[in-house]
Every structure is written in structure tokens, then in C-alpha cells.
Amino acid sequence: TTLVRDADDDAARMRPSPTPKDAFTNLVAQARRSVGSALRGDDADAFFFPSKILGAFAISVLAIVTLFTAAIAVLERLRVAVGTADARALRTAFSGVDALEDLFYRTFGADLFVSETSFAYGQAYRLHDEFVSLSSTVLAAASTGMTVGIVTFFLAWLVLLLDFRSQVLDARRGEYQFDKAMVKLADASNYMGIQISNGLMTFLIMTVIITAIVFPIGWHVTRDLVASYWLTILNLLWPSLLNVVIKKTWGYxxxxxxxxxxxxxSRSWYHAYDLFQSFLQLYTGIVTALVRFVLVVVIALLTLPRIDRSPMPAWVERYLLLDTGSKAYHASIRQYAEFNNP
Structure with a gap:
């Protein structure tokens, strides 16, 4: 048995890994088979999604629609609040100009020049334009964020359904993509609640993040602020950009x-390059540390929608299996395989 297992492991290691194109082609073919089987009501692999998976999907869609409707209502109230603040600011500005004209007339016995009053009214209308711009930018950013959140939600579900089908079929052959010994069947009962909550959190977090990214890009005030400090930003970034060029030409x-x-x-060129990099990294290392932090955050956000993958580091999951979501998902796979292969 050991020799057979070793031979299978050697064959698996010698088998060429699929290219991204092959992986995408297999994913599309698998999706077509799954959708076609669902429409026809049969499946050549005798696979059907359990009611727990379908029920979680239906409840998640209902919860997302409810949350989306509530978010639209919040945006409408925000639009009304900004409009009310705009009208109040205009009334206050116009009242201030009128009071200033009365004070000037009582003090000097003459009216203000038209140029002064026109300037004051112009500033009031400029404030009005800023309120309108702020309101439209917030609405556009929030709409973009909610759209991305909805798309991410459904893509995460599509990937999960395809992955569940693939892992269940592999489990029939005794092949598991996780450590079967560390996954307990009783943890499958946690799946439904975690999946629904994870879908809602995915929508909320993606909406907030995309809104926070799109808003400063779309508002002309932040764009003008960045444009006014572009030299300062360039001075902070040019050592890192220069380091990339040096690595490509000198180092590589x-x-x-x-x-x-x-x-x-060349040893002489290599030692000179190594010494130069040692000094340059004193500055660029700060940028590298910031980039690492950003990458960790981005990777965590990208893995959050997928409950079939743990966001924890691999070495943590190997020994501790801390992520309850992926553990419940893998337990559901074991449960499905146990019912079909007692």
C-alpha cells in the first residue's frame, strides 16, 4: 500500500501543472455542465446540490436585496440632508450680505458697490455648487460601491458552487483538498449561518471600500489637492522608482x-550592487514595508468573499485550523460525501 501511494505521489508530482488558460477553460466547462444539469434536472455525475447550500443561497439573496434597499433609502436621506444644508447655507449667505449692506448704509449713508455685493453673492453660489458637486460625487461613489458589492457577492457564490461540486466529486474518489483528520462532521451545522453572514459582510465591506476609493477620485477638491502636491509626492516616490530601474538593469x-x-x-559588479542596495534600502525599505501592509490588507479583502478558502496563513491553518468558515464548508463536503458513500 505504501509503495502504491508513493507511486501515485510521484506521478502527481510529474504531472504538469495546468496553465491559467487550462484552468479557466476547465472552470467554464464545469460551469456549463452544472448549469445545464440544473436546467435539465439530471446530472451525468449523479451530483445535486444539497438543500442546505441552495437554502443558504436563497436566504443570502433575500438578505442582500433587503440590505440593498436599505442602503438606497440611506442614500436618499443623505441626498435630502445635503440639499437641506445647501439651502440653509444659501439663505444664511444671502441674509449675511443683506445685513452687511444695511450696516454699511447706516454707517456711511451710502450703498455698497455692486462689485462687492456681486463678489459676495458669487461666493454664495460657489458654495452652492460645491454642495451639489459633493452630493453627486457621494451618490456616484456609493452607487459604484454597491454595484461592485453585488457583483462580488454573486461571483463569490458562483465560485463556491463550482468549487463545492468539484470537491465533492473528488471526495468520492477519496481525494480531499484539506486535511480530513482535522475537519469534524459536526462542524457542518455551522455552515448555513456563516455563509449568509459572510455574504452580507462581503457586500458591506466591498461597498464601503469601493466608495472610499471612488469618492476622492471623483471629487474635484481632492483631485486638485493631489495635483497641487504632485511634486512632493513625486519626491517621496522617486527613490523607489529608481530602485526598480536599477534592479532591472544593474542587478538582473x-x-x-x-x-x-x-x-x-561578475563578482565586482555584484558586490558594488549589493553595497549600493544596502544603503538605498534604508529609505526604500519604508516604502516596501508599507507596500507589504497594503498587500496583506488587499489579500485579506480578496479572500474574505470566499468561504471555501481560509484567509489565515497556511502555516496557521495547517496546525490550528482557526477559520470557522472554511472549516464549516469543508465539514459540509465531508458530510455530503459521508451521506453518499456510507
Whole structure:
């Protein structure tokens, strides 16, 4: 048995890994089979989604529609509040100009020049334009965020359904993509609530993040602010940009070579490059640390919609299996396989 298992492992290691194109083609074919089977009411693989999965999807869609409707109502109240603030600001500005004209007439016995009153009214209308711009930008950013949140929600569900089908079919052959010994069947009861909550959190978080990204890009005030400080921003970034160019030319071109394998081409060039990088990294290392932090946040956000994958580091999941969501999902796969293969 050990020799057979070793031979299978060797064959699996020697098998070429699928290219991204092959993986995408397999995913599309799998989606077509799943959708076609659902429409026809049969399945060549004798696979049907359990009621728990379909029920979680139906409740999630209902919850998302309710949340989306509530978000639309909040945006409408926000639009009304901004309009009310705009009208109040205009009335206050016009009243201030009238009071200033009366004060000037009582003090000097003459009216203000038209140029002064026109300037004051112009500033009031400019404030009105800023309120209108702010309101339209907030609405556009929030609409974009909710659209992305809805699309992310349905894409996450599509990937989960395809992955569930694939893993269940693999489980029939005794192949599991997770450590079967660490996943308990009783944890499958946690799946439905976690899946619904995860879908809602995905929609909310993606909506907030995309709105926060689109708003400063769409509002002309923040664009003008960035444009006014572009030299300062460039001065902060140019060492990192220069470091990229130096690595590509000096480090990868002169000091080392990739053919026929990665090796040092010239020791003198390599030592000079290594010394130069040691000093340059004193500054660029700060940027690198910030980039690492941003990448960690982005990866965590990208993995959050997928309950079939744990957002925890692999070495943590290998020994502790902390993520309750992926654990409940894998337990559901085990439960389905247990019922079909007692």
C-alpha cells in the first residue's frame, strides 16, 4: 500500500501543472455542465446540490436585496440632508450680505458697490455648487460601491458552487483538498449561518471600500489637492522608482544572469550592487514595508468573499485550523460525501 501511494505521489508530482488558460477553460466547462444539469434536472455525475447550500443561497439573496434597499433609502436621506444644508447655507449667505449692506448704509449713508455685493453673492453660489458637486460625487461613489458589492457577492457564490461540486466529486474518489483528520462532521451545522453572514459582510465591506476609493477620485477638491502636491509626492516616490530601474538593469542585467540558470555574472559588479542596495534600502525599505501592509490588507479583502478558502496563513491553518468558515464548508463536503458513500 505504501509503495502504491508513493507511486501515485510521484506521478502527481510529474504531472504538469495546468496553465491559467487550462484552468479557466476547465472552470467554464464545469460551469456549463452544472448549469445545464440544473436546467435539465439530471446530472451525468449523479451530483445535486444539497438543500442546505441552495437554502443558504436563497436566504443570502433575500438578505442582500433587503440590505440593498436599505442602503438606497440611506442614500436618499443623505441626498435630502445635503440639499437641506445647501439651502440653509444659501439663505444664511444671502441674509449675511443683506445685513452687511444695511450696516454699511447706516454707517456711511451710502450703498455698497455692486462689485462687492456681486463678489459676495458669487461666493454664495460657489458654495452652492460645491454642495451639489459633493452630493453627486457621494451618490456616484456609493452607487459604484454597491454595484461592485453585488457583483462580488454573486461571483463569490458562483465560485463556491463550482468549487463545492468539484470537491465533492473528488471526495468520492477519496481525494480531499484539506486535511480530513482535522475537519469534524459536526462542524457542518455551522455552515448555513456563516455563509449568509459572510455574504452580507462581503457586500458591506466591498461597498464601503469601493466608495472610499471612488469618492476622492471623483471629487474635484481632492483631485486638485493631489495635483497641487504632485511634486512632493513625486519626491517621496522617486527613490523607489529608481530602485526598480536599477534592479532591472544593474542587478538582473549586469551583476547576475538567468541563463542557463540564475548565477552571479561578475563578482565586482555584484558586490558594488549589493553595497549600493544596502544603503538605498534604508529609505526604500519604508516604502516596501508599507507596500507589504497594503498587500496583506488587499489579500485579506480578496479572500474574505470566499468561504471555501481560509484567509489565515497556511502555516496557521495547517496546525490550528482557526477559520470557522472554511472549516464549516469543508465539514459540509465531508458530510455530503459521508451521506453518499456510507
Amino acid at each position: 542585467g549586469l551583476a547576475t544572469s538567468d541563463t542557463p540558470f540564475d548565477h552571479i555574472r
